[in-house]
Amino acid sequence: MPDGPIATSPVLFDRALIRARRRRAAALGPVTFLPDRVADEFADRLGAVMRRFDLAVDLGTPGDAVRTALKKLGSIGTIIGSGAALDEEQKSLAADEEALPFRDASLDLVVSGLALQFVNDLPGVLVQIRRALKPDGLFLAALLGGETLTELRQSFAAAESEVEGGASPRVAPFADLRELGALLQRAGFALPVTDVDRVTVRYDTVFGLMHDLRRMGATNALLARRRTPLRRATLLRMAEIYAERFADGDGRLRATFEIVWLSGWAPHPDQQKPLKPGSAKTRLADVLGTREISAGEKPDRA
Numbered sequence: 001m002p003d004g005p006i007a008t009s010p011v012l013f014d015r016a017l018i019r020a021r022r023r024r025a026a027a028l029g030p031v032t033f034l035p036d037r038v039a040d041e042f043a044d045r046l047g048a049v050m051r052r053f054d055l056a057v058d059l060g061t062p063g064d065a066v067r068t069a070l071k072k073l074g075s076i077g078t079i080i081g082s083g084a085a086l087d088e089e090q091k092s093l094a095a096d097e098e099a100l101p102f103r104d105a106s107l108d109l110v111v112s113g114l115a116l117q118f119v120n121d122l123p124g125v126l127v128q129i130r131r132a133l134k135p136d137g138l139f140l141a142a143l144l145g146g147e148t149l150t151e152l153r154q155s156f157a158a159a160e161s162e163v164e165g166g167a168s169p170r171v172a173p174f175a176d177l178r179e180l181g182a183l184l185q186r187a188g189f190a191l192p193v194t195d196v197d198r199v200t201v202r203y204d205t206v207f208g209l210m211h212d213l214r215r216m217g218a219t220n221a222l223l224a225r226r227r228t229p230l231r232r233a234t235l236l237r238m239a240e241i242y243a244e245r246f247a248d249g250d251g252r253l254r255a256t257f258e259i260v261w262l263s264g265w266a267p268h269p270d271q272q273k274p275l276k277p278g279s280a281k282t283r284l285a286d287v288l289g290t291r292e293i294s295a296g297e298k299p300d301r302a
Helices: 015-028 033-047 065-071 122-132 150-164 177-186 206-215 232-246 284-288
Strands: 053-059 076-082 107-113 133-144 190-203 253-265
Touching: 015 206, 033 065, 033 107, 033 133, 033 190, 033 253, 053 065, 053 133, 065 076, 065 107, 107 122, 122 133, 122 177, 150 206, 150 232, 150 253, 177 190, 177 253, 190 206, 206 232, 206 253, 232 253
Parallel strands: 053 076, 053 107, 107 133
Antiparallel strands: 133 253, 190 253
16 A cells, blocks of 8 residues: 555645634533534444553544543553644643654554544545554544535525525535545555444524534635625525425424544554455355356246
8 A cells, every 4th residue: 555645635624724713612612512422432432442552642633522531441541632722631742633743653543533524635644644553553533424514505505596696615525435435445544444423413593503513613614615704695595495495393403414433453464354255165045045046047936
């Protein structure tokens, strides 16, 4: 597998603005239902791994919920937080997720919660993480996937097209499950696994959702965002469309958050290897107790 950058990635996100908005969210008092859910899931997944991790890095995760949950496991030694707005009482390192300051083969575990969806060069970040892991070191991350805020995206696009004659990018594009699995393989991870947790949150109005996004530090940080203020007429029409299309029977509005989980191991000679094609010693037909039908043969009709 290549160790260098995989491809030149487009610059989509204003990283300085993302950091500023995370700091603002922390000062306002963040909305934490997603980080708390992710922290519990990290603890469950790592608790099922029967081994010890002496040195771990929490990469870019907003808040301290993940580090707090992992400290309770007892199987993780030192946990270093890396990113913005870190808890001063915990060990931390000022670093950007796109430029990791770790030596090759120096870490036993890297985790990241709800941060990597906002990096511009995710393939390059994954390569850096794989390099920083010791052989048989583990990478485990949760990031927002492609169906996140699909209702808000559709409503804004329809309202802007109707009121202003065109749509501007207002909700970040998120990668889908298959793309992320392929990136793990290209970055050189062994035994890559991806899965999805879809969370539906309900609100009285779309403005409640937008308030929560502000206090998550997750409002629009696209470089291509429109810099002029949002028109009141567009905002109100967006709210109407959202209520028309995405309300439940009781009038409350649905908002989807798709959490994609990624895991992979730094290669090691003792790891399990997939079987080569044709190496199976037992036929599927024997296991199922049926007769194998060769290509071109017609099955018997009852």
